[in-house]
Amino acid sequence: DAKTTQPTSMDCAEGRAANLPCNHSTISGNEYVYWYRQIHSQGPQYIIHGLKNNETNEMASLIITEDRKSSTLILPHATLRDTAVYYCIVRVAAGNQGGKLIFGQGTELSVKP
Amino acid sequence: GAVVSQHPSWVICKSGTSVKIECRSLDFQATTMFWYRQFPKQSLMLMATSNEGSKATYEQGVEKDKFLINHASLTLSTLTVTSAHPEDSSFYICSARDNGGEAFFGQGTRLTVV
Numbered sequence: 001d002a003k004t005t006q007p008t009s010m011d012c013a014e015g016r017a018a019n020l021p022c023n024h025s026t027i028s029g030n031e032y033v034y035w036y037r038q039i040h041s042q043g044p045q046y047i048i049h050g051l052k053n054n055e056t057n058e059m060a061s062l063i064i065t066e067d068r069k070s071s072t073l074i075l076p077h078a079t080l081r082d083t084a085v086y087y088c089i090v091r092v093a094a095g096n097q098g099g100k101l102i103f104g105q106g107t108e109l110s111v112k113p
Numbered sequence: 114g115a116v117v118s119q120h121p122s123w124v125i126c127k128s129g130t131s132v133k134i135e136c137r138s139l140d141f142q143a144t145t146m147f148w149y150r151q152f153p154k155q156s157l158m159l160m161a162t163s164n165e166g167s168k169a170t171y172e173q174g175v176e177k178d179k180f181l182i183n184h185a186s187l188t189l190s191t192l193t194v195t196s197a198h199p200e201d202s203s204f205y206i207c208s209a210r211d212n213g214g215e216a217f218f219g220q221g222t223r224l225t226v227v
Contacts, residue, residue: 036159036218039225041204042208042220042221043117043119043218043219043220043221044157044206044208044218044219045209046215046216046217046218059182085156087156100159100162101147101159101208101216102159103149103156103157103158103159104156105156106156
């Protein structure tokens with residue numbers, strides 16, 4: 001699976017949008033971009049994933065550039081409970097042969113009052 | 114989303130003893146489960162991939178005789194840390210993949226070896 005590059009840490013004011021970038025310049029055509037987050041001392045939580053189109057769900061939006069070499073996770077109105085480490089992962093398509101999830105270092109997001 | 118449960122949530126054991134951690138998919142069948150280990154301030158490190166009814170595939174550098182994995186049913190995988198030592202103290206996390214290929218994570222098990 002392709003490697004990803006994320007900033008080590010970011011701060012965000014409560015109520016503002018948090019924009020978390022991810023570079024995945026070596027992504028292959030059949031690889032999806034996945035985002036997970038891990039709140040301290042818990043297991044990772046799935047947030048969102050996409051292939052090439054922008055995606056939105058109740059938690060976040062995912063913006064993928066046209067060349068697919070980078071993406072941005074957007075938390076539209078960050079709350080203190082969104083403080084966590086956010087992981088951007090690329091993997092082969094979901095399905096019975098979907099690839100294993102290899103975690104990078106992630107971005108530690110601190111939402112401040 | 115689907116629920117994956119780990120047991121126990123935390124465990125303290127004496128050096129030299131073995132500890133078993135269970136990972137259960139509660140509302141779906143998981144043909145594949147993954148085991149991760151996470152040290153403080155570090156990311157998750159994949160230890161092994163477990164397929165139901167077959168031997169686990171271990172990542173490079175992970176001792177298969179020390180970390181015994183059993184995946185005897187579609188809803189249960191176990192990780193046994195044998196002859197545990199203080200350096201095995203870590204946060205162990207399992208993940209189960211459903212038929213759609215999506216992975217769901219357990220809440221983790223904090224192992225402390227004294």
